[in-house]
Amino acid sequence: MSTGQPNPFPRLLADIGGTNARFALETAPGVLEDIDVLPCKDYPTLVDAIRSYLERAATRAVHHAAIGIANPVTGDYVQMTNHHWAFSIEATRQALGFATLLLLNDFTALAMSLPFLPADELVQVGGGEPRHGAKALIGAGTGLGVSGLLPHGGGWVAIAGEGGHVAFAPGNEEEVALWRYAQRRFGEHVSAERFLSGPGLELIYDALAEADGEAAGQLPAAAISERGLSGSCPRCVQTLALFCGMLGNAAANLAVTLGAVGGVYIGGGIVPRFGELFAQSPFRARFEAKGRFRDYTRALPVYVIHSAYPALTGVQAALREHLGERDA
Structure with missing residues (x-):
């Protein structure tokens, strides 16, 4: 809520994930300082x-704050999906003495950052030039975030959705076997997030281990990524390849759903760490494998976001819009 008071600085900006909370102070229009990451x-x-x-930060009084959070924001009460925090937005505002506390989904915030990201912080993986139109956003971290940005009235409107929880769609026999393994463990509904996330890397690895007659639960996601990137563990290499292929399929499904001629953006904490391996992975082939729509997806550019704190830029834009300010 906003009280109609003047809009002084500094303003508190935050990006809250299931693992880390990233904070910054906007000390003047567009100026972010004192960035910090707290577990x-x-x-x-x-x-x-x-x-x-x-x-x-030892800052002077903060009156306005905006937070992107890895969770649906559908009312005053928020119960995080991948962390134990649960709270009332209004009670939190009052406890902290803020005049304004704006909450939005973290991938909605990230989507709002897309028009402002510098070209040198984006790495293109295939496709041609973007056109003016919808932009798709997907990214894996603690969970799977999904959003999009739609042109509207000379500006943009971000989608607040929970596309990471759509049903996983296997694209070949290997993925059917993974889906069956996940269904045995978790029940009838197997979401895309079950595989396309940090815990998803562990799930893929466990399924491959079981198929080889070995016990599950041997490696955490960070170790799987490290050994897969170094090539020191064939099962980890296979895990990363499967992950990237499934992400390509999910990204293409999102792209054709939104008509994302403005490009597809890959965020989250996992894929940017893959570096050149991602470009050489099955991602792009699976992204383009859309049958009669192959030519459509082949033309769409995909960008991996390498900005350090892109969601904070989106939160900043959302707060400015909420307070009725013109773009800086």
Whole structure:
């Protein structure tokens, strides 16, 4: 909510994921300072994390704040899907003494950053030139985030959705076997996020281990990525290849759903760490494998986002819009 008071600086900006909370102060229009990353597990509540950050930053009073959070925001009460924090937005605003506390889904915030990301922080993986039109966004981290940006009235409107929880669509026999393994473990509904996330890397690895007659639960996601990237573990290499192929399929499904002629953007914490391996992976082949729509997806550019804190840029834009300010 906004009280109609003047809009002083600094403003608090945050990007809250299931693992880390990223904070910054906007000290003047478009100027971000005191960026810090706090582990969510170290704080009992969101209020505790924010207070700790503000004490570290030793800032003067903050009146306006905006937070992107890895969760649906459908009302005043928020219960995080991939972390234990649960809170009332209004009670949090009052506890912190803010005049404004804006909450939005973290991938909605990331989508709002897309028009502002510098070209040198984007790595293109195939396709041609973007056209003016919808932009698609997908990214794997603790969970799977999905959003899009639609042109509207000379500006943009971001989609607030939970596309990571759509049903996983296997594209070959290997993926059918993975789907069956996940269904045995988790029940009838197997979401795309089950595979396309950090825990998803572990799930893929476990399925391959079981198929080889070995026990599951042997490696965490970070180790799977490290050994897969180095090539030191054939099963980890296979895990990353399967992950990238399935992400290509999911990204293409999103692209044709939105008509994303403005390009497809890959965010999240996992894929940017893959570097050149991602460009050489099955991702692009699976992205283009759309039958009668192969020519359509072949033309679409895909960009991997390499900005350090892109969601903070989107949160900044969302707060400016919420306060009725013109673009800086």
